[in-house]
Structure formats: C-alpha cells, structure tokens
Amino acid sequence: MQKVFFRNLTFLISLNLLIKPVWILGIDRTVQNVVGTATYGSYFVLFSLAIMTQIFLDVGISNYNNRYLAQNESELSLHVTNIFSIKLLLTTLYVAVTLVIGYLIGYSSYQIYLLSIICLNQALSSLIVFSRSNISALHHFKIDSILSVLDKALMIIICGTFLIVPSLQHHFNIEWFVYSQTISYLITLFAALGYLIFVNGNFRINLSIPFTRELxxxxxxxxxxxxxxxxxxxxxxxxxxxxxxxxGAHEAGIYASAFRLLDALNQFGFLFAVLLLPIFSRMIGKKQNVATLVNASFTVIFVFSLIICLTLSFFSESIMGILYHDASPYSSKVLSTLSFSFLGTATAYIFGPLLTANGNLKELIAVSFIAVIVNFVLNLILIPTESSYGASIASSTTNMLIGFLFIIVSVKKFRFPPNYRLLIRLLIFTIANILLFSTQSLWAIPWMLLILLFGTIALSLAFLLKLFELKKIFPIVRQETV
Incomplete structure (x- = not known):
C-alpha cells in the first residue's frame, strides 16, 4: 500500500508539473498577449464573478461526497446517481443566479453571453471534479490522475494550434479561448462518465427528495x-x-498578468495540501502528536515560498518584461506587491488541512469571513486611488492575515508549545534573504543567473540553519500511508 501510494502521488505530481504550468504560463499568458490587456481583463472579471458564485454550483457536495465514499465505498453506485442528479439541478440554479447578478451589475448583452459560456465551463469543471472523486473512491488513482490534467492538455492542443498557426492567430479572439475550454471540458467529462459506467454498470439519473434534503x-x-x-x-x-x-478592464488585465504567476504557484501548494490532509486526518484519528509534522512541513513550504516571493518582488521588471508584450514599471510594481500574498497562501496550505482534518469548520469559516471583510474594505479604499496596485496591496494583506490567523487558531486548538529555536532560525533566514535580494542591483550578471545564484545561496543557508527536517517527515508519511 505504501509503495502504491507514493507511486500514484509521484504520477499525479509529475503530470501536474508537466501540464498545468504550460497551460497557465504558456497558453493563458499568450492569449492575453494576443487579445490585449483590456480584453483579457474583461474576461478575467467575468471569470472571477463565476468563481465567486460557485456556492450555487456545488454547495459543498464534493467535499461531503469525498468523505462519505471513503467510508462507504459499497454505496458508490446509488450515491453517484443521486448526487449527479442534484448537481444538474444546481448547475441550472448557478447559471441563472450568476447571469441575474451580471444583469444587475449592468453588464452588456455581449458580456452576459460570454458570462453564460464561462458559467457552463465552470459547471462542466465541477462535474469533472465530482466524477473524479468517485473514480478515486474506487482506488483507480492513475485514471484519476490522467483525468486531472486531461482538460488542460486538450486546451493546450486546441489553443496552441490557434496561437501557433499564423493565419489562425490573426483571427484569434477571447471567444475562441472560451469555446476551447468548453470543448475540452466536455471531452474530459464524457471520458470520466464513460469510465464510471464501464466499471460500475449502468448510469441512471435518480433524484431522491429526502436524500437531497439530507445531503x-x-x-x-x-x-x-x-x-x-x-x-x-x-x-x-x-x-x-x-x-x-x-x-477598470485594463487595470483588471494588469492585475491578471501578475495574478497568473501566483495562480501557477498555487497549483503546487494545493498538491502539498492534498498530501497532508489524509495524513493529518489519520494522525488525529489515532490521537497522535502532529506537532513534528506541522513544524517540519511549515518550515519547508515557508523556505521555498519566501525565496519565491523575494524573487518575484525584486526581479519583477525582468520577469514581467519577458512574459508580456506591454509590460511596464507599473505592472512590475503590481507583481512585486502581489507576490507576498503567496507567503500567506502557502501557510494556509499547511494549517488549512490541519484544521479541516480536526473538524474546525467554524473556525475556518470565521477566518474566511474576516478575510472577506478586510479585503472588501481595503479594495474599497485603495482601488479608487491606486487601481490594480491597490488591489495587490489588499490581496497580499488579506492572504498574510489568513495565514497568520490559521497559525493562531491551530496553536490554540492543538496547544502547540512555542518553538523558539525554530522561530529564531526562521527569523534569521528571513532577514538574511531580504538583505541578500536587496543587493540585486549591485550585481553585473544576467538576471536569470542571479536568480539561480540567490536561490542556491538561500537554500544553502536553509540547510546550514537546519530548517529542512526531511528525516522527520518521511517516517511519518511512510507510517501513515501504510
């Protein structure tokens, strides 16, 4: 079981490392360069609205389904058909509510049309995630791993063709980008459902009112x-x-150009959380001490996230310049500030799964509610005067606050003793790296080589300070995956 777990985990991570960065930094970025910052910014706003209203699309069903099937695998067939029927009804509700909100906001008929297709894509994506959760419950992990990147792989092929062929690129527009996603999601969904039917027999729509109410x-x-x-x-x-x-559309496009890099990084942070959640759940269930794993995991992700944040911040002009045709000192300033939101997000990828495994949903909801209020107020104050730069300040502040509050709640709930030695080492590491990266303008070597040099020095310092305690992590992971 242990070998199977690590083999499947390696396969999953390898596929995601191969496909998702290509999609985000290769295709998605190129689309913005081709259609223009303002046009992409308008799409990014509509996409963000579709994400914000996803409560009507899923209402937490996928999370519940994952936990239920892990404990009741024999009921998969009946459970799948019931929930799939519910999700089809919720899809209708989700699209209707989102379009009404778009209408009330004052979107044009074209924006409403584009929003409807984006909502359809989100609905298809949600159905794919649901189908994958059932395949994973059958322990068919390789199929699940393939499906996790199939949609993005198809989008890379379709959009890549449009963007590479000169005659097609000349006519490329944002609608083609959205339609490419629709086609890719449909193919992936049919593949997932086809596999479920193949291994589980007939697939029928079966809506039970009592089951729906309880779910x-x-x-x-x-x-x-x-x-x-x-x-x-x-x-x-x-x-x-x-x-x-x-x-607004242009500023949203500038914000999206910086946000894209953080989005790519979050893909890998999320995989870290996916690994930790079941391990934390088992350890807490067995009433084992999780402090060692928490400290070691947090230290590893803090070291890498700090190096990444400082790299994006101090080398923002060079990075934005190589990625975007219309990069400017202003867009670099947005990235430089927004990069620090990843430090808070990375922290949440450790303590979020810990609190989830411990059943502290009320605390997670409370912290998230505070984050919404803080982010809204900061945006309301900063955007009118600072535009997308103000939004980057609001986002970084909010995410850093979330990470800090998650730590506070975790320490309180688990009664972790203060580890002053670790805190001092982390403080030394942080100050030393800030000083190191501050010398960036003094070096007369190519910026890419300088990033490599700084990264090597930073990692060497981490080993020197004994921040990487992998020998403490691996035995726990091996033990909890047997």
Missing amino acids: LKKSLPFALLIFLMGMYSRMDAVMLEKLLPQT
Missing part, C-alpha cells in the same frame, strides 16, 4: 466556506471594473 443539510458548512474563499480570492477583479468605470 444539502450536511454539506452547507462546506458550501459557506467555499463561498467565502471564492469571495476574498476573486473580488479584486470585479471591484476593479466597478470602481474604475473608464479604466
């Missing part, structure tokens, strides 16, 4: 958490457009 009741806390997370992570773009009527 919605149990999944509502997850739904509220998902809603709040969507709000504080995506409201920036929507507020940029509404608070800046003349330049």
Whole structure:
C-alpha cells in the first residue's frame, strides 16, 4: 500500500508539473498577449464573478461526497446517481443566479453571453471534479490522475494550434479561448462518465427528495466556506471594473498578468495540501502528536515560498518584461506587491488541512469571513486611488492575515508549545534573504543567473540553519500511508 501510494502521488505530481504550468504560463499568458490587456481583463472579471458564485454550483457536495465514499465505498453506485442528479439541478440554479447578478451589475448583452459560456465551463469543471472523486473512491488513482490534467492538455492542443498557426492567430479572439475550454471540458467529462459506467454498470439519473434534503443539510458548512474563499480570492477583479468605470478592464488585465504567476504557484501548494490532509486526518484519528509534522512541513513550504516571493518582488521588471508584450514599471510594481500574498497562501496550505482534518469548520469559516471583510474594505479604499496596485496591496494583506490567523487558531486548538529555536532560525533566514535580494542591483550578471545564484545561496543557508527536517517527515508519511 505504501509503495502504491507514493507511486500514484509521484504520477499525479509529475503530470501536474508537466501540464498545468504550460497551460497557465504558456497558453493563458499568450492569449492575453494576443487579445490585449483590456480584453483579457474583461474576461478575467467575468471569470472571477463565476468563481465567486460557485456556492450555487456545488454547495459543498464534493467535499461531503469525498468523505462519505471513503467510508462507504459499497454505496458508490446509488450515491453517484443521486448526487449527479442534484448537481444538474444546481448547475441550472448557478447559471441563472450568476447571469441575474451580471444583469444587475449592468453588464452588456455581449458580456452576459460570454458570462453564460464561462458559467457552463465552470459547471462542466465541477462535474469533472465530482466524477473524479468517485473514480478515486474506487482506488483507480492513475485514471484519476490522467483525468486531472486531461482538460488542460486538450486546451493546450486546441489553443496552441490557434496561437501557433499564423493565419489562425490573426483571427484569434477571447471567444475562441472560451469555446476551447468548453470543448475540452466536455471531452474530459464524457471520458470520466464513460469510465464510471464501464466499471460500475449502468448510469441512471435518480433524484431522491429526502436524500437531497439530507445531503444539502450536511454539506452547507462546506458550501459557506467555499463561498467565502471564492469571495476574498476573486473580488479584486470585479471591484476593479466597478470602481474604475473608464479604466477598470485594463487595470483588471494588469492585475491578471501578475495574478497568473501566483495562480501557477498555487497549483503546487494545493498538491502539498492534498498530501497532508489524509495524513493529518489519520494522525488525529489515532490521537497522535502532529506537532513534528506541522513544524517540519511549515518550515519547508515557508523556505521555498519566501525565496519565491523575494524573487518575484525584486526581479519583477525582468520577469514581467519577458512574459508580456506591454509590460511596464507599473505592472512590475503590481507583481512585486502581489507576490507576498503567496507567503500567506502557502501557510494556509499547511494549517488549512490541519484544521479541516480536526473538524474546525467554524473556525475556518470565521477566518474566511474576516478575510472577506478586510479585503472588501481595503479594495474599497485603495482601488479608487491606486487601481490594480491597490488591489495587490489588499490581496497580499488579506492572504498574510489568513495565514497568520490559521497559525493562531491551530496553536490554540492543538496547544502547540512555542518553538523558539525554530522561530529564531526562521527569523534569521528571513532577514538574511531580504538583505541578500536587496543587493540585486549591485550585481553585473544576467538576471536569470542571479536568480539561480540567490536561490542556491538561500537554500544553502536553509540547510546550514537546519530548517529542512526531511528525516522527520518521511517516517511519518511512510507510517501513515501504510
């Protein structure tokens, strides 16, 4: 079982490392360069709104389904057909509510049309995630891993063709980009459902009112958490457009160009959380001490996230210049500030799964609610005067606050003793790296080589300070995956 776990985990991570960065930094970035910052910014705003209203699409069902099937695998067939029927009804509700909100906001008929296709894509994506959770419950992990990147792989092929062939690139527009996603999601969904039918027999729509009522009741806390997370992570773009009527789309495009890099990094942080959640759950269930794993995991992700944040911040002009045709000192300033949001997000990828495994949903919801209020108020104050730079300040502040509050709640709930030696080492590491990266302008070597040099020095310092305690992590992971 242990070998199978690590083999499947390696396969999953390898596929995601191969496909998702190509999609985000290769295709998605190129689309913005081709269609223009303002046009992509308008799309980014609509996409953000579709993310914010996802509470109506899932209402926490996927989270509940994952936990239920892990304990009741024999009921998969009946459970799948019931929940799939519910999700089809919720899809209709989700699209209707989102379009009504778009209409009330004042979107044009073209924006409403594009928003409807984006909502359809989100609905298809949600159905794919649901189908994959059932395949994973059958322990068909390799199929699940392939499906996890199939949609993005298809988008790379379709959009890549449009963007590479000169005659097609000349006519490429944002609608083609959205339609490419629709086709890719449909193919992936049919593949997932086809596999479920193949291994599980007939697949019939079966809606049970009592089952639906009970399911919605149990999944509502997850739904509220998902809603709040969507709000504080995506409201920036929507507020940029509404608070800046003349330049909102362009500013949203600038924000999207910086946000894209953080989005790529978050893909890998999420995989870290996926690994830790079941391990924390088992350890807590066995009443084992999780402090060692928490400290070691947090230290590893803090070291890498700090190096990444400082790299993006101090080398923002060079990075933006090589990625975007219309990069400017202003867009570099946005990235430089927004990069520090990853430090808070990375922290949440450790303590979020810990609190989830411990059943602290109320605390997670409370922190997320605070984050929504803080982010909204900061955006309301900063965007009118500072535009997308103000949104980047709001986002970084909010995410750093979330990470800090998650640590505070975790320490309180688990009664972790203060580890002053670790805190001092982390402080030394942080100060030393800030000083190191501050010398960036003094070096007369190519910036890419300088990043490599700084990264090597930073990692060497981490080993010198004994921040990487992998020998403590591996035995725990091996033990909890047997």
